[in-house]
Amino acid sequence: MDLKRVEMYADGACLGNPGPGGWAALLRYGEREKLVSGGEDHTTNNRMELLAVISGLKALKEPCRVDVFTDSRYLQGAFAKGWLENWRTNGWRRADRRPVENQDLWQALLQALGTHQVEFHWVKGHAGHPENERVDREARRQASLRKRGLGENRT
Template sequence: MKAHYTMTSQVTLYTDGACSGNPGPGGWACVLLYNELRRRISGYEQYTTNNKMELTGVIKGLESLTRPMPVLIITDSQYVKNGFTEKWLENWQKNGWKTKSGKPVKNIELWMQLSLLQRKHHLSWQWVKGHSGNEYNDMCDELARNAIIKKNGIDEKF
């Protein structure tokens, strides 16, 4: 039976990124939870940074949704969470994609993608301490690290 998404339903999206060296080979991962549905997705980049992988995990998770949804994003990345909750993204856009000090925003192309996705979905954010025993955050961490080792990602229900 195909799932029916409504605006009263919420997806929980766990994300993580990893890098072997910074910069270096990287992996990203996300786990999506919706009612009884469970999906995990990961991917690999040959040369990247940890922050790019953290952002990519969120982007890929949101892009996998087939219609607008309320989404609770749970991440261990203060960088990603604060981009939204501390209004960094909003301020960068107002300042022509410049930081307070007038420098270009790092990872601008990824932040722009997230800005577009934010308009499609209703996002809320929660930070979780990494490597703290949170089942799905730990799963994302393992998936991201495995993507680096295998130089390949996955997309599967579990």
């Protein structure tokens, strides 16, 4: 069965770390695009990076091949460098035996990945990549809305 090939551009932002945060994911299939976004009142940038990808994957209606483009070394490194598999094997503990931060979201991400074939790609942030700049603007807009008490949780 040939799966649809989807590009996802995902980013998170935080005003203060922790502070009000936002996330955004742009999904592209051929000429069709869908932008999903949201935020939280008190969070961290890493949590927003993870929520962007989780929410983007949840927005897909069927199993797909997904190329995820992110400027988050934290997110991309978890897969490319095997951190995530090591954390799972070690009972969600890091090499120094401390608990893994954001375990709830890593587990949610693993669940969201379940039906899809996903490959993560790192892009340099704030370097003129049009789609990365677009999701960055939306994530920062969501964080700003949260700061002003105007945002909704849309995860």
